[in-house]
Amino acid sequence: MLLLRKEPRGVWLSVSFAAAAAMTDVWAIDQSRSSTAGIAFLGLPMLGALGGFLGLAFGRYRTATDRGRRIGAWLGLAGTLALVAFNISGGLKEKTKNRGRDATQAVFSAEISRDRDTIAAALKQNPGRERAWLDSSIRTRMTDRAFLLAALPNDSVSPEILDTLANSPDLNIALEAVRNPNTRPETLEHVYRTKSYPDYFFQALAAHRHTPPNVLLELYRRPRTITMLDIWFAGNPSTPHEILDQISRTATDRSIIGALLENPSLDCGMLTHVAVTLMKRQNRDADNPSVARLSELTPTVCPTKTTR
Numbered sequence: 001m002l003l004l005r006k007e008p009r010g011v012w013l014s015v016s017f018a019a020a021a022a023m024t025d026v027w028a029i030d031q032s033r034s035s036t037a038g039i040a041f042l043g044l045p046m047l048g049a050l051g052g053f054l055g056l057a058f059g060r061y062r063t064a065t066d067r068g069r070r071i072g073a074w075l076g077l078a079g080t081l082a083l084v085a086f087n088i089s090g091g092l093k094e095k096t097k098n099r100g101r102d103a104t105q106a107v108f109s110a111e112i113s114r115d116r117d118t119i120a121a122a123l124k125q126n127p128g129r130e131r132a133w134l135d136s137s138i139r140t141r142m143t144d145r146a147f148l149l150a151a152l153p154n155d156s157v158s159p160e161i162l163d164t165l166a167n168s169p170d171l172n173i174a175l176e177a178v179r180n181p182n183t184r185p186e187t188l189e190h191v192y193r194t195k196s197y198p199d200y201f202f203q204a205l206a207a208h209r210h211t212p213p214n215v216l217l218e219l220y221r222r223p224r225t226i227t228m229l230d231i232w233f234a235g236n237p238s239t240p241h242e243i244l245d246q247i248s249r250t251a252t253d254r255s256i257i258g259a260l261l262e263n264p265s266l267d268c269g270m271l272t273h274v275a276v277t278l279m280k281r282q283n284r285d286a287d288n289p290s291v292a293r294l295s296e297l298t299p300t301v302c303p304t305k306t307t308r
Helices: 011-031 037-061 067-125 130-140 145-151 159-166 171-179 185-194 198-207 213-221 230-235 241-250 254-261 268-280 289-301 303-307
Strands: none
Touching (some): 037 067, 067 130, 067 145, 130 159, 145 171, 159 171, 159 185, 171 198, 185 198, 198 213, 198 230, 213 241, 241 268, 254 268, 254 289
């Protein structure tokens, strides 16, 4: 408006102040690793406008003869500088916090790696007694988080130990217990129905061959809070037929189709649905490796079609 009225005094300083406030705010937000940090961008226009308004006040009135306006102008400069300093300070604090977390995580990861090597060596030294040794070691180190995370991926862990650890309040320990191939169906269903944050386990439940069919059906039908779950349903041989059939009819993503084609529960009807999808997309997806895999599977999955 001021430019149209040919009163440019203070405008360019205002734009500069707005840019400084906005850019330092963007930089500060980018330092955060929080999953909700992006929400802060909603306040960016208001912050830039505030910096621009204060800059305009300084640019237009810093040399005013009126003492009140002159004081207001310099207060505007002070406000803008404080805004920029606040953004920079917040960003630097986040960087320092991130470096501290990275250092702590590096030490913890190294501890897990050492425990993993120790466990592997001990299991080799106890042939035929792997489960007894590992269960005993876990029982004596139930409060050693690094050791538990190193031990839980082993298929020597007993279902009883896994049942206990799947109910751990530590989400990462519970998740590793859920992922273990020895975890029982009742344990998996208990996790699905009782955890305060079940979404954390959805991917592992969708992929686990021991997840009960009724849980898989509920999980598939509920509103999606986790993306790309279909790839885990598609690759799970225990996924109910109706889910696999629905995926075969609707999937267009390469990864989902690829997982479905490797599922031992794949039947001729599903293969036919996938073939139709691939034919519709052949011009846009000519290099899709699933096309070759489908050709390989057809003689064994649909033998009657190939002999006609």
